[in-house]
Amino acid sequence: MAVSQEELEALAAELGTALLRRGWMLAVAESCTGGWAAQVLTAVAGSSVWFERGFVTYSNQAKKEMLGVREETLSARGAVSEEAAREMAQGALARSQAQATCAITGIAGPAGGTDEKPVGTVCFAWALAGAALVSERQQFAGSRQEIRAQSVRHALRNLLALMP
Secondary structure: OOOOHHHHHHHHHHHHHHHHHHOOOEEEEEOOOOOHHHHHHHOOOOHHHOEEEEEEOOOHHHHHHHHOOOHHHHHHHOOOOHHHHHHHHHHHHHOOOOOEEEEEEEOOOOOOOOOOOOOOEEEEEEEEOOOOOEEEEEEOOOOHHHHHHHHHHHHHHHHHHHOO
């Protein structure tokens, strides 16, 4: 199913309202989406009140340096794993002034997939201050652009659903 920029921006605005209501800030940790979540969030007028920062950590080195993802995790599980996503989300929470974070790491294609992790495999994690970390793996279909758009939508929808 196609995801429009308008749909993403409407979702971002709804998330912004929820954050504002709580007096919370948001940080995002992105890999395969390359800053798209941050772009959608900052497209909302007034987002500086609730959007704190975005980490675009495309390489493993960036994940380690900027978010504290452990080499052991990357070696044993890979960058596209729930474990890596969890460490990305925790790192974003620890390295920002935010009370809410989401992490996105995956294989958008068209190449790079394996039997174990085919193109469209995306792992997510959500961390909220004072709450248990949540993570999951999803399988999306479509072009590189469609997989990335579905990933942004999924990350924002689920963060909104997890907000207390």
